[in-house]
Amino acid sequence: MSTAKYSLPCLIAELPQYIDQRVVTAGWIHTVRRLGGVQFLVLRDGSGLIQVVQRDQALRLHPETVVSVVARVVRETRAPGGIELHEADITVLAEADSPLPIDLSASYAKAALPTRLTAAPILLRHPEAVKWLRMTDQLVAGFRHTLHGLGFVEIHTPKILGTATESGSNVFEVEYFGRKAYLAQSPQLYKQMMAGVLGRVFEVGPVFRAEPHDTARHLSQYTSLDVEVAFISDHRTVMGLVREVIAGMVDWAREKTPNTQDFWPEILPAIPIIHFAEALDLVSNGLGENFRAEPDLAPAHEAWLGQWAKNQYGSDFLFVEGYPTAKRPFYTHPDPSRPQYTRSFDLLFRGQELVTGGQRLHQYRNYVEALQKRGMSTEGLEGYLMAFQYGMPPHGGFALGLERLVARLMGFSNIREATIFPRDLKRLTP
């Protein structure tokens, strides 16, 4: 019988385990420098970089040539990472055209953003890009690790919906076997139904917003980290969970992602909380704005509040709770003591909204009322409403935008810089 064996060259990150041994590794030629008869190559793979010293072989190598390298791992204190490859025997596996569409030895953000996005398949090979790609992976791993540890179950919900109920605006239309359907703007209704099944659920998946504005904070598709939890007291239980989860993500990713020490925020044991009404007062005093016409927090206001929280509490994070009913979706639980406000919240991170959440309605009759009051039909919501008709616990949840978090952590001013192949008003490729 034939067999199939999984065996690959060593990753560069694994080489410190093989000091003084001859190993097989492979990757891309990142840079080439010649000094006398010696070539100093920097080899790159997805896990790191290493210098290869090559004396005897006459190979002339361009950047991005793909090679396999058999060489001895030697300690070299002057080399980054403390090791080098000597006595290298190099085989070319694939050639690279030259010049490259973008210079990978230059600083990461040198070219203009549109150029960088078009050249993404090559630009993402830049070590700075690999850093946020790996950081993204480990943040999500930390999200899952934390939630699994707390008894949550991961779910996968439909992204094609029969009705555009949740908001109705900014929805992409899909041609579905001769019918109209819509791309999900969030897993909201599904995670609620599943909180009615499993109690504690989460999902990591794409959500779609037909965002007609070309801003630095919005994408047509982004990755939403969604959580829903049953048997809460009120939205404060959810806010406590948000803090646990973000702390879990940061702790995990900090440990697992090398060379990112500078990026991590401190997360206070209790993240400061202010009420929406109080936030408006603070901002109107601070910025001299009058909010009577449109009581809402614009990006500039969030930025101001972020700075305020930093000065006041030394915190990168600030909860704003109690958003007005008119500004929140139909499923939002009102604040019983002040029904014009809700049991909802946003979490600002470094002055930008990162998380939105709150307690949801859980009584069937309250849903019927809330939909009526907003002039919304129950059509297409039969399944969703069924969950509340047959026993739904008090519950709530939150959603965190992954690319937005990574962009803020990395200090990118545009969310597209933290998205491998962004989709927006103009961009559908690569």
Place this chain on the structure above:
Amino acid sequence: MSTAKYSLPCLIAELPQYIDQRVVTAGWIHTVRRLGGVQFLVLRDGSGLIQVVQRDQALRLHPETVVSVVARVVRETRAPGGIELHEADITVLAEADSPLPIDLSASYAKAALPTRLTAAPILLRHPEAVKWLRMTDQLVAGFRHTLHGLGFVEIHTPKILGTATESGSNVFEVEYFGRKAYLAQSPQLYKQMMAGVLGRVFEVGPVFRAEPHDTARHLSQYTSLDVEVAFISDHRTVMGLVREVIAGMVDWAREKTPNTQDFWPEILPAIPIIHFAEALDLVSNGLGENFRAEPDLAPAHEAWLGQWAKNQYGSDFLFVEGYPTAKRPFYTHPDPSRPQYTRSFDLLFRGQELVTGGQRLHQYRNYVEALQKRGMSTEGLEGYLMAFQYGMPPHGGFALGLERLVARLMGFSNIREATIFPRDLKRLTP
């Protein structure tokens, strides 16, 4: 400063830690039985079931009523799980209408499938459904755990594409800001580009197929577990990885999912492999069919081969390698010794295709040739082709359908039974 604390009732699965203590737990009334003046309630949450013995309280409870329970955990060897709740103080958190749209105390598959799918928000609360929901979660966790351990990085790729290049048929059309766009049928082109960046990548995400047939094996949306790996020797390296990953998933999920012992297959250290041509010979001998007109394996043939592998090798799994070039997409690497065949494979599990994979082309000129030969345009593929132009290692990968795996493991005959809210030709709700 206000604070938010994350504190929830105990999960039923956690109660064995609290023998002889009084705890707060919560859930749904699963069943009610009265015997003399005593109510025997079975309480259910997403983590399990427990019997509650209630003597003094006059509460009359329907199935699916949501309750909070303060009670003492006692050892009771006759109870399932070895514990019960006594001296229960019960508070109703939410009422449930009665009768239920589907009977949760009946056997899981009692009602007809359409009825069950329409009542999914309630039916999924059935303990048998919770079993496969949790199994699904842990299979995916095992997938990630195994791949992270092997140095793979998780990615999140675009689901809206500018061109329907990969196959052209069975694609959903999206109205994208006045342009036509398409839902991704797979992350294929993106995972290849990212293998050119990170070397070892994977993705877990929705894929969309406008499948115009109403079969028991197809959905319009399913969850694809995708892997792509660089620096392989050939497709056999990928097949070796498939075995590692599936064994990792099964080991992990078996350990983490209670009451599923019966479902797990044995995975031989080397999964048997046969060539496509040999498979055709076997099937034509076995079933007396003539494959000269259409050399392909239909579901009935796969079922026959599954049985053959079971008899011949005692294996639930069988690799078929070397599918004909005409049957595989343009990026498939040909078999250099027999160019009418490819370095591709399917993995059959219990007689059904579970995994598809293979080695891909990695030279730019081979892509240009392959597209030309098939009469395909390079338009919209500029970014993809850029990756090959500037140094792409030999690489390959595979895709595994999650719902299909779970359905096979659970012994469901229809893939919809392993999908929380399936989408098909007719179904867009709930």
